[in-house]
Amino acid sequence: MKAIRDEVLALKISPLYEYRAANGYFPVIGEGSHEASIMFIGEAPGKNEAQTARPFCGASGKILDELLATIGLARASVYITNIVKDRPPENRDPLPAEIMLYSPFLDRQIDIIRPKVIATLGRFAMKYILDKYGAIENSNSISSLHGTLIKALAPHGEVVVLPLYHPAATIYNQSLKETLKKDFKELKKFI
Numbered sequence: 001m002k003a004i005r006d007e008v009l010a011l012k013i014s015p016l017y018e019y020r021a022a023n024g025y026f027p028v029i030g031e032g033s034h035e036a037s038i039m040f041i042g043e044a045p046g047k048n049e050a051q052t053a054r055p056f057c058g059a060s061g062k063i064l065d066e067l068l069a070t071i072g073l074a075r076a077s078v079y080i081t082n083i084v085k086d087r088p089p090e091n092r093d094p095l096p097a098e099i100m101l102y103s104p105f106l107d108r109q110i111d112i113i114r115p116k117v118i119a120t121l122g123r124f125a126m127k128y129i130l131d132k133y134g135a136i137e138n139s140n141s142i143s144s145l146h147g148t149l150i151k152a153l154a155p156h157g158e159v160v161v162l163p164l165y166h167p168a169a170t171i172y173n174q175s176l177k178e179t180l181k182k183d184f185k186e187l188k189k190f191i
Contacts, residue, residue, distance in 0.1 A: 001112065004105050005029045008085045014101055016086035023087075025050035030081030030109060037190055038073070039115035040064070041106065042166065043124040044084035044094045055080045056167070063167035063177070064121075067184045073191055079113050081106065083128055094124055103128060114156040117190045122166035129161055147183035162186055 028045035048058030130138035133152035
């Protein structure tokens with residue numbers, strides 16, 4: 001993980017590198033147990049995350065922590081990361097070129113951790129993981145797949161992918177919080 005961190009820190013070819021440097025931001029590599037059976041993958045860091053180099057430490061992180069607590073899962077026992085390791089300007093969606101540039105780092109993290117479950121947070125993470133592992137559900141929307149356990153084949157063996165709405169979605173749409181709580185219950189099977 002240290003090698004991944006060092007490589008991302010020096011990733012000057014990234015279109016987000018100058019933005020990071022100009023704002024005093026840090027890349028956000030990931031956090032949690034390297035032996036985690038459950039790995040959460042988001043899209044890209046927000047402002048709080050880029051200021052602290054910690055994933056999901058702002059408003060979305062508080063919601064994620066609440067959701068983990070509803071199923072009795074300690075944050076320290078999972079691994080949390082994003083596809084894109086640097087913050088996009090104005091918190092915009094990650095661009096395809098950014099996903100392509102940063103995804104090999106995520107792939108290496110998955111290879112190191114070897115999770116049994118990958119819980120994707122948001123549509124970009126869902127799409128990337130389902131495409132990466134050749135899941136036939138990869139053309140479906142997050143609104144049709146959220147909360148569904150999808151078996152896929154990762155390089156380290158079978159993995160279950162659980163698409164989830166991004167916790168930030170509940171900030172703008174409170175009704176999604178109950179949906180997320182219900183979907184999180186699927187993770188109890190793997191604790």
